[in-house]
Amino acid sequence: MKKVVLKKTAERKIKQFNQWIYKNEIKKYPPDIQKGEIVQAFTSSGQFAGIGYFNPLSKISLRILSFKREKDISSLIKRRIGEAFHRRKKLLENTTAFRVVHSEGDLLPGLIADYYDGYLSVQINTAGMENFRDAILQFLIEHIKPKGIYDKSDSKIRSIEGLETDNKPLYGEIPKKIVVNENSIYFTVYLQEGQKTGFYLDQRKNRQIVSQYVEKGFKVLDLFSNAGGFGIYCYKRGADFVKFVDVSPNAVKQLEENCHLNNLKNFEIVKEDAFDFLKKENQRYNIVIIDPPSFAKTKHEREGALRGFKYLIANSLKILEEKGYLAVFSCSFHVTMEDLINVSLSAAQDTGNILEIVEFMYQDLDHPILLNMPNTLYLKGILFQKL
Numbered sequence: 001m002k003k004v005v006l007k008k009t010a011e012r013k014i015k016q017f018n019q020w021i022y023k024n025e026i027k028k029y030p031p032d033i034q035k036g037e038i039v040q041a042f043t044s045s046g047q048f049a050g051i052g053y054f055n056p057l058s059k060i061s062l063r064i065l066s067f068k069r070e071k072d073i074s075s076l077i078k079r080r081i082g083e084a085f086h087r088r089k090k091l092l093e094n095t096t097a098f099r100v101v102h103s104e105g106d107l108l109p110g111l112i113a114d115y116y117d118g119y120l121s122v123q124i125n126t127a128g129m130e131n132f133r134d135a136i137l138q139f140l141i142e143h144i145k146p147k148g149i150y151d152k153s154d155s156k157i158r159s160i161e162g163l164e165t166d167n168k169p170l171y172g173e174i175p176k177k178i179v180v181n182e183n184s185i186y187f188t189v190y191l192q193e194g195q196k197t198g199f200y201l202d203q204r205k206n207r208q209i210v211s212q213y214v215e216k217g218f219k220v221l222d223l224f225s226n227a228g229g230f231g232i233y234c235y236k237r238g239a240d241f242v243k244f245v246d247v248s249p250n251a252v253k254q255l256e257e258n259c260h261l262n263n264l265k266n267f268e269i270v271k272e273d274a275f276d277f278l279k280k281e282n283q284r285y286n287i288v289i290i291d292p293p294s295f296a297k298t299k300h301e302r303e304g305a306l307r308g309f310k311y312l313i314a315n316s317l318k319i320l321e322e323k324g325y326l327a328v329f330s331c332s333f334h335v336t337m338e339d340l341i342n343v344s345l346s347a348a349q350d351t352g353n354i355l356e357i358v359e360f361m362y363q364d365l366d367h368p369i370l371l372n373m374p375n376t377l378y379l380k381g382i383l384f385q386k387l
């Protein structure tokens, strides 16, 4: 097995069990290393630091799979998938859709697998994981016994890794549409056309939290609604009217079906840019949800993202009734909870509002947050009440 030697910064990270080592944190690696090859990492004083896979094409050149010596990486990966699935099993009491494997959060960097009512949507996003593709698929088939598996790997990430992408069924028959049941609310999932691996599973707990504040007669505005998760939960918990806003035609198509599936009678779907929509909206609401896509994929985009949030929060506060609730989410690691607090304070100040923080919210449990791996905490939200 080839060896790589780490610089001091990487040694400090490995001591904290951080799985990501950047190229500029590596002192030496063999020039003939293949993309995705399993390597052992050593400190400059020759101490063993960990075992992982290496890709010189990626900025994150080394992803650590274990901080102990391991003989059989294929068995390690299979064992971790099995453990991850076991930890999620109790979720099946309330939902037929959940994330089975969440990459670094399950110590399986580069691998994501989502379960949708018996079907699996899988992302193998790195060259290192690609080398274990057959073992992973075989284990998923034997252990989870899915009716089908669809490859939904991320072509952008894979191209950085020097990999081609071919999204297609890998096993069994994949229906065009799957219906999942989350807390007795129904959602359609299109494995082939849907965003992410098909559905925003990470917001499951937050859909429950926000909707528990609904009172009879409430009017709800679900901005960046996607398939309508937040708004539909609110309607089912007693809201009188929901307006959904999303710019994506696919999301709107799915949303129409979900409203029908859940028997919504009083709702409106607006296919528009949410920023433009807020410029002219003058109807008032008791709950506004802001759940935009990741505005800051890199730390350089953070400032722009915060300006976007300030606009969205300030304009939502203007159409929020007294005692109304505002839920704001960021799914970017680079926008911290403190950023969300500060930008909300600034928007509240500019619009003359006093806000109570009612709840802090995070991604649901099937998207584990590792203390040792800061990037695993990406979804943050705050529920405010306007006083």
Ligand SMILES: C[S@@+](CC[C@H](N)C(=O)[O-])C[C@H]1O[C@@H](n2cnc3c(N)ncnc32)[C@H](O)[C@@H]1O
Binding pocket: 195, 199, 200, 203, 224, 225, 226, 227, 228, 229, 230, 245, 246, 247, 248, 251, 272, 273, 274, 275, 291, 292, 293, 294, 331
């Ligand atoms: C993070 S997802 C929302 C997930 C959703 N709240 C849920 O729980 O399923 C962000 C959504 O914003 C939509 N979107 C992106 N840019 C937009 C824009 N400028 N205006 C309106 N919608 C937008 C995307 O189509 C996507 O559906």
